[in-house]
Amino acid sequence: MQLTAKLAAILPEQTGNGKNGTWKKQDIIVETDGQYPKKVCISLWGEKYDRNLLKIGSKLTISFDIESREFNGKWYTDVKGWKVEGDKQSDSSAYSHESESFSPPVFESDRESIISNDGCPF
Numbered sequence: 001m002q003l004t005a006k007l008a009a010i011l012p013e014q015t016g017n018g019k020n021g022t023w024k025k026q027d028i029i030v031e032t033d034g035q036y037p038k039k040v041c042i043s044l045w046g047e048k049y050d051r052n053l054l055k056i057g058s059k060l061t062i063s064f065d066i067e068s069r070e071f072n073g074k075w076y077t078d079v080k081g082w083k084v085e086g087d088k089q090s091d092s093s094a095y096s097h098e099s100e101s102f103s104p105p106v107f108e109s110d111r112e113s114i115i116s117n118d119g120c121p122f
Helices: 108-113
Strands: 002-010 014-018 021-031 039-045 059-071 074-086
Touching: 002 039
Parallel strands: 039 074
Antiparallel strands: 002 021, 002 059, 014 021, 021 039, 059 074
16 A cells, blocks of 8 residues: 655654564654545654655655554554655655654544553553
8 A cells, every 4th residue: 555645753763672683663653635634653664764754744655554463352553664755846844853852742632542441552
């Protein structure tokens, strides 16, 4: 699948060690166009993207897969990006996140549902 959207936020990079060695994951939040814009969190794994393309406000075309998995009777869905391209006509006023301090976005519609009854944030 493919999506063209504006980059709204860049979350901190996560790293760790697994049975196959060290891994890296970068989560980004993009916002779609249209009458009812939607925000989507997309995970970028490893080095499969150009970090220079990740500028807040820039238009990106992202190829991705959606995958769901079950854990302890609950289902979790991931949106995993495998290709990121910059839009040729993207806004030149976009800026890099590296010069800013990070504060995680909280969307108005999510304020009351951040933590569920069982303490799980999703």
